[in-house]
């Protein structure tokens with residue numbers, strides 16, 4: 001492979017000048033605001049607009065709080081919450097079982113935008129898990145069965161052999177059952193922040209939170 005050219009990290013910078021966000025532009029509630037920005041992200045050329053970084057807090061070997069982040073795909077959103085699917089015995093799911101407080105971050109760099117959702121994760125009801133699992137390609141369903149996500153693997157061949165064993169196991173079955181260890185997390189938000197990059201690093205930031213009447217209200221934050 002060709003050696004990559006030397007890059008000066010500190011000289012990498014762009015100017016944020018694609019748009020503005022004002023109080024008047026904001027939707028009444030953060031779900032409508034998210035819907036509007038998500039539609040624009042999905043319509044744009046950006047890759048995987050539904051990719052989001054989910055951060056969890058688990059415990060290290062000394063019992064101290066230890067944050068961890070990884071990308072997952074948003075598969076549903078409504079006023080009830082924001083959902084993703086995963087292995088329920090994975091590191092992230094074990095973290096959530098310890099502490100359901102999570103953060104979801106959408107890094108829409110190409111649009112000079114970022115959305116950060118904080119809330120509590122709860123299990124997606126099993127009927128919705130079934131419905132989503134069966135909408136996935138058969139190979140993905142087999143992949144869910146084949147991988148004990150987050151656990152060490154001796155080598156690639158072991159994973160391929162596990163996949164082949166699952167193919168064989170379900171060869172006669174048109175409908176592959178949902179593994180008990182696979183499911184979804186729905187994040188019920190308590191805070192949603194919208195960030196629009198502006199010139200001179202004087203960005204527009206608004207955070208929606210619930211007031212005592214359980215109505216969402218936005219507050220502008222310093223960038």
Ligand SMILES: Cc1cc2nc3c(=O)[nH]c(=O)nc-3n(C[C@H](O)[C@H](O)[C@H](O)COP(=O)(O)O)c2cc1C
Nearest residue numbers: 051070071072073084085086087090091092093150
């Ligand atoms: C673009 C992208 C999308 C991903 N989507 C998912 C997903 O929807 N569900 C999932 O379990 N892992 C997904 N992954 C893999 C996770 O980032 C992660 O490696 C995996 O879930 C194991 O994480 P954990 O060990 O922290 O639990 C995705 C990775 C990328 C880069």
